[in-house]
Amino acid sequence: MSRRxxxxxxxVGIHLACxxxxxxxxxxxxxxxxxxxxxxxxxxxxxxxxxxxxxxxETMRVFLDSTGVIGGFQNSVEVGLLSxxxxxxxxxxxxxxxxxxxxxxxxxxxxxxxxxxxxPIVVLSVPLARVFLASGLYDTTYAVALLHTAxxxxxxxxxxxxxxxxxxxxxEEAAMIFGASAPQAFARVVLPQALPGxxxxxxxxxxxxxxxxxxxxxxxxxxxxxPAQVLSTLADSPLAFRFAGGFALVVPALVFIAFMxxxxxxxxxxxxR
Numbered sequence: 001m002s003r004r005x006x007x008x009x010x011x012v013g014i015h016l017a018c019x020x021x022x023x024x025x026x027x028x029x030x031x032x033x034x035x036x037x038x039x040x041x042x043x044x045x046x047x048x049x050x051x052x053x054x055x056x057x058e059t060m061r062v063f064l065d066s067t068g069v070i071g072g073f074q075n076s077v078e079v080g081l082l083s084x085x086x087x088x089x090x091x092x093x094x095x096x097x098x099x100x101x102x103x104x105x106x107x108x109x110x111x112x113x114x115x116x117x118x119x120p121i122v123v124l125s126v127p128l129a130r131v132f133l134a135s136g137l138y139d140t141t142y143a144v145a146l147l148h149t150a151x152x153x154x155x156x157x158x159x160x161x162x163x164x165x166x167x168x169x170x171x172e173e174a175a176m177i178f179g180a181s182a183p184q185a186f187a188r189v190v191l192p193q194a195l196p197g198x199x200x201x202x203x204x205x206x207x208x209x210x211x212x213x214x215x216x217x218x219x220x221x222x223x224x225x226x227p228a229q230v231l232s233t234l235a236d237s238p239l240a241f242r243f244a245g246g247f248a249l250v251v252p253a254l255v256f257i258a259f260m261x262x263x264x265x266x267x268x269x270x271x272x273r
Contacts, residue, residue, distance in 0.1 A: 004099040004216070009154045015255055019117070027138055027245050029250055031050075032243055032246045032247050033247055033250075034050070035061065035239075035240070035243035035247075036050060036059060036060055036243045036244045036247035036248075037052070037056065037059075037244070037247075037264070038052070038054055038055060038056060038059075038239070038240075039055075039058065039059075040056075040058070040059060040240045042053070042054040042056075043109065043239060043243075046107075056174065058224055059177070059240045059241060059243075059244045059249070060248075061246060062123075063243075063244035063248065063252050064242050064248070067123065067233075068076075068224070068229045068232065068233065069087070069248070071223075071227065071229075072224055072225055072226035072228070072229035072230070073226050073248075073252075074224070075141050075144075075220075075224065076209075076225040076226040076227070076252075077120075077142045077252070078141045078145075079141050079145045079148060079209055079216070079225055080148075080205075080209040080210050080256075081206075081208045082141065082142070082145040082149075082266060083145045083148035083149045083152060083205055083206070083208075083209040084202055084206050084209070086108060086145065086146075086149040086199065087149050087152045087156045087201070087205045088156065088202060088205070089155030089161060089199065090149070090153060090156075091152075091153050091201065092156070092160050092198060094157045094160075094161075095156070095157045095159070095160030095161035095162075095163075096156070096160070096161070096164050096186070098110065098161040098164075098178040099160075099162075099164035099165045100164065100169065105234040110157075110158065110161075112122050113153075113154035113157055113158065114148055114154055114158075115266050116154050117151065118154070120217045121151070122214060122218070123145075123152065123213045123217060124147065124151075124215065125147065125214065125215040126218065127221065128143070128146075128147060129219055131220055132219060133231055137219050138220075138242040139163055139219070139221050139222055139223050140220075140223055141223055141225075142218045143220070144215065144219050144220045144225060145209075146224075147212075147215045147216075147219060148205075148209040148212055148215070150206065151208060151209075151212065151215075151267055152201075152204065152205040152208050152209065155201065155205075156201040156204070156206055157204060158160070158190050159197050159200055159201045160197050160198060160201055160213070162197065163192055163194045163196065163197025163198070164190065165199075167190050167194060168191045169188065171185075171189050171193075172185045172189055172190060173185070174189075175188065175189045182183070190244065199260050202260055203256070203257055203260050206253070206256050207253050207257070210227070210252065210253050210256075211227060211249070211253070212225075212227065213225075213228050213231050214226040217231060217232065222232065226248065227249060229250065230245040230246075230248075234267045
């Protein structure tokens with residue numbers, strides 16, 4: 001009976017922890033959405049209502065019609081997708097090599113990967129701005145995508161290497177015994193089982209690129225991403241437009257995570273733990 005009670009208490013504790021984490025993450029998003037979709041008069045009332053009693057899309061419409069917002073959104077999508085492609089194209093093979101091959105310096109190499117994340121973004125952005133000015137890449141989405149790829153690549157390598165370790169090497173060997181080449185065994189046997197880890201790396205890369213603002217502000221002037229555009233235009237704007245800008249930044253990231261989430265859930269059961 002005591003074991004059953006302990007298991008029940010543990011289950012209740014886990015559920016309460018999940019609810020607490022959900023509220024911790026969901027309440028700020030709800031408040032931002034409520035403020036962005038409320039009339040400007042309702043935001044000046046005291047006390048503020050926590051229920052959607054005076055909804056209005058006027059603030060969002062004015063914000064979306066502002067100069068540079070639509071262009072910044074397009075630049076953010078372009079930078080995010082390009083960073084995602086580059087990060088996976090470089091990180092997945094590197095993660096596979098770290099997981100499958102024992103070579104001298106593998107442990108220091110994995111530690112060295114994290115040094116990029118240890119540096120402040122401004123330390124990377126300012127020298128890169130000088131390089132991109134000399135090479136003609138300054139004020140382009142390609143320059144920002146290269147910076148975001150450098151920021152996301154270490155995590156991509158570490159995540160994919162961890163998931164490749166969980167896929168037994170015997171599966172590859174069995175595929176090659178039946179006539180598959182090494183690339184074919186990787187593409188047809190290993191890669192499908194590693195999709196959850198790749199999807200997790202893709203989510204991290206896109207969200208990191210979407211939310212990054214300092215590097216994009218330093219490396220661009222006319223081709224700024226949406227966060228950099230919001231930072232430069234809404235610094236002295238009324239509070240309602242700041243909430244509208246925050247809501248516009250949150251929604252695309254949530255949509256991308258919701259889209260990639262199904263790959264995590266659908267494929268996780270096929271991953272060898």
